[in-house]
Amino acid sequence: MTLALRFDNSYARLPGDFFTRLDPTPVKAPRLLALNAGLAAELGMTDIPDAGTLAAIFSGNTPPEGAAPLAQVYAGHQFGGFSPRLGDGRAILLGEVVDRDGQRRDLQLKGSGPTPYSRMGDGRAWMGPVLREYVVSEAMHRLGIPTTRALAAVATGEEIARETLLPGAVLTRVAASHIRVGTFQYFFARRDVDALQALADYAMARHYPEAEGPEEFLEAVIARQARLVAQWMSVGFIHGVMNTDNTTISGETIDYGPCAFMDAYHPATVYSSIDRQGRYAFQNQPGIIAWNLAQFASCLVPLMPDQDAAVARFTEMIHAVPDRVHAEWLRLFRAKLGLASAREEDERLIVDLLTLMAENQADFTNTFRALGNDVARDQFTDRDAFDRWAARWQARVAGEPDPQALMDATNPAFIPRNHRVEQMIAAAVAGDMAPFERLMQVLARPFDDQPEAEDLARLPLLDEVVQATFCGT
Known part of the structure; x- marks a missing residue:
């Protein structure tokens, strides 16, 4: 028995x-x-094979019917x-599946062996990074953040x-696509305008069919990436x-290494x-x-009829990116404070809280989750300073329709904390998947x-503090 999937491999x-x-x-x-x-x-x-068959398929030993396996080429600034x-x-990349909602999605095996692009690497992954990406990417999805x-x-x-x-392992990753800024850079560096045009046409048709040309394409990618980075920051996430080559055209978080x-x-x-x-x-991260x-903008310039005008316009658009990230950041952090309306003084209120948190080594997730409860001040060593800030905040939040409901829907109670992820990996390596399964259940x-x-x-x-994370390659 194999998997009955609707493959339509357009990238191939x-x-x-x-x-x-x-x-x-x-x-x-x-x-x-x-x-x-x-x-x-x-x-x-719909018809799920037995575990042995699934293992053979998702290890790459027996690719599913309709797959067209390939390794994508790209460049990148590292x-x-x-x-x-x-x-x-x-x-x-096994291929593209059209899901039950008609959306096209890549299926990729990560850790599936060497390719012409391995650069002396073994092409494999070990179990730790595979399970880390599994847990963290699914947690990001449940937090409402675009992700593989x-x-x-x-x-x-x-x-x-x-x-x-x-111990080795393979991850099966699903994405809207695996097209990256680095994919465009590969052909731009080779001055292959025909390939750039083909790639842009393909990416626009797949992700931004409303875009009528390179400028609209750039604008759409900027909008998604600006919001994505602000979302990362709103939950204390550091991509690392x-x-x-880790910046997607689709606006998804990709490559959960360090x-x-x-x-x-x-x-x-x-x-x-x-x-x-x-x-x-x-x-x-915003910069x-x-x-x-x-x-990315540089790669699109050769596709414009007036390249000098394109450079000027694209430069203007890029210079506005930090402000666009900041606008998204401000909107998200207002919600984290229970503020559905906007006032000029809100930014100062947010920044003052973050400054206090840094000075007091307050936990990012737990502090925001506890706002509105007496336990929030327990995150601070200087509780008088927090109380003074809280008085300002309570005056500001008065009159908001339902601040607690907004905060509870915006500030997670659970994230994949580094020490719990490391403990889960250690248990899995020893043959115990129960911590993994518990993390997945709670983070859902x-x-x-x-x-x-x-x-x-x-x-x-x-003795549990994680000082550094690793890419696993």
Whole structure:
């Protein structure tokens, strides 16, 4: 028995220099770790095969009927340095499925073996990053933030070499597409205007059919990315590796490598072990998305009839990106304070609270969740300072229609805290998937009070603090 999926592989019909066709590399002993039943139903998987069959399919050993496996090529700026040829070094796009709502969605295997773009890598992933991405991407979805999704995780029965030998795994990732800023950069760097035009036409038809040309296309991508980054910041999320090859045209969060949700709030927080200069620190994300979008805008200039006028117009649009992120940020943080209306003084109120939180090492998630309750002040060592701020806030929130309901719907009670994710990974490596399953169950309802799961909202103890996260390649 195999999967009955409606494949329609439009990317595979693009010119051959957009990708390399190849099958995933078979693994030794695939074993299903997790299947996202809800997402499977969305994709039209009505008859679910047994676990062994699913493991064979989602490991890449037996790709489903209708798949057209390929590795996509792209370029990218990585920590500011340009690499003209990156591509899927450890991923295979199985194809595109038209889901039950008629939406086109990519199915990709991550950790499926070497490709021509592996750059001396082994093309594999170990279990830790696979389960981290599974948990965090699904948590982001439940928080209402655009993201790739996790359909399945499979253990390979093989060990892979990192600092030590670690158990291998493959993630099945679902996305609106895997087209990146770096995809455009690949052809722009080669001055291949025909390929750029073909890619732009394809991306607009797939994601922005209302766009009538490159300028409207750029505007649409800017709007989605500005809102996305503001949404990240509203939940204390740090992507960790905001390279242009990790910036999607669809506006989805992609590539959960050294990502993390903050515990104690500080705007300069960095978790990524490879971000030694803090380029992608929490507070830098609005500026970085503007920088990334500037690279995208450059790729569209050759498609414009008047390139000098395009440079001037696109520059104006890019310079406005930080303000657009800020406008989205302000709207979201007003809601986090229970403010449905807008007043000029609101920004000062928000900034003053965040400043107090940084000075007092207050937990980002728990502080906002507790606003309106007496326990919020418990997050602060200087409680008198918080009380003075709270008096200002209470005066401002008076007269708002239902501030508590707005805050409860905006401020999650549960996030995938770093120490709980690391504990889950350690348990899974030891053969115990119960912590993974519990995390998934609780994070499926992040805005609900779940008294039985209060331990998952607790701050890490000193010996549980995660200082750095890793990409896992």
